Amino acid sequence: MTTRDERNLLIIENLPLVGYLASETHARATHVSREELVSAGALALVTAADAFDPELGVPFGAYARRRILGAFADEMRSMDWAPxxxxxxxxxxxxxxxxxxxxxxxxxxxxxxxxxxxxxxxxxxxxxxxxxxxVTTIDEAYDADLASLTPLPEESAIIAERRHVLQHAIQALPERMRAIVHAVYIEERPVKDVAEELGVSHSAVSQQRAEAIRLLRDALEQYYRDGQDAPTTSRVSAAVRERFFAHLAEAGGSRVARALAPTVAVT
The missing domain is CATH 1.10.10 (Arc Repressor Mutant, subunit A)
Known part of the structure; x- marks a missing residue:
């Protein structure tokens, strides 16, 4: 089991995951309050950190994701009036x-x-x-994966667009962050193994992973800002953030570059 300090660190580092999943779910089910989803997801994150056993070899991010989505499903079912x-x-x-x-x-x-x-x-x-x-059409056989819901054509376009931005944003991350995100979230490898492979501590990998998630969130916030000032959650230096956005604009094409302006200069 994790120590108290490790448990608290897991919660702090993965809070951006709650917000991201709540936004994804709210985009599919706009009738559900995002704030209520965030509240349910945050509680699920805390209980996940309490129950997490790193010795099982499952990445905490993947473990917490299932617990958070399960909490979303429970919240939506509890509000469902329909027999x-x-x-x-x-x-x-x-x-x-x-x-x-x-x-x-x-x-x-x-x-x-x-x-x-x-x-x-x-x-x-x-x-x-x-x-x-x-409130929801989730049935009793819900498998803790809201992505299985079939979206409408216009929703598919939005999801595809978000995926396009996110894929390029991952590739635009600094090399070490990109490697960690790929290993933990795509290959679903234990953080301990990733740390050993990179020759750094467990906490160093966790910190880099959390900062990568914040940068990805910044990219999505900036892309969908719709003329408004986008909030910044990442804690990297201004130079690192500017290079990240520049690489994203270059790789993502003219539409992404325009959406990121004036974060990057568009030629």
């Missing part, structure tokens, strides 16, 4: 709607959905009205 039968009807109707929408390239009409389902249009209208009031 199982209603949720089933909602799920069937929205699935047909999304399938038709993807096939037609536009939002399917109530009449089109009703025809595809072989039911009366008023039944479709009622199901869609219930869907707009339903």
């Amino acid at each position: 199982r039968g209603v949720r089933t009807r909602i799920k069937e109707t929205t699935r047909v709607r999304d399938t038709l929408t993807a096939a037609l390239g536009r939002t399917a009409s109530t009449a089109e959905i009703a025809t595809a389902m072989g039911v009366a249009p008023d039944e479709v209208s009622a199901a869609l009205a219930d869907a707009s009031r339903s």
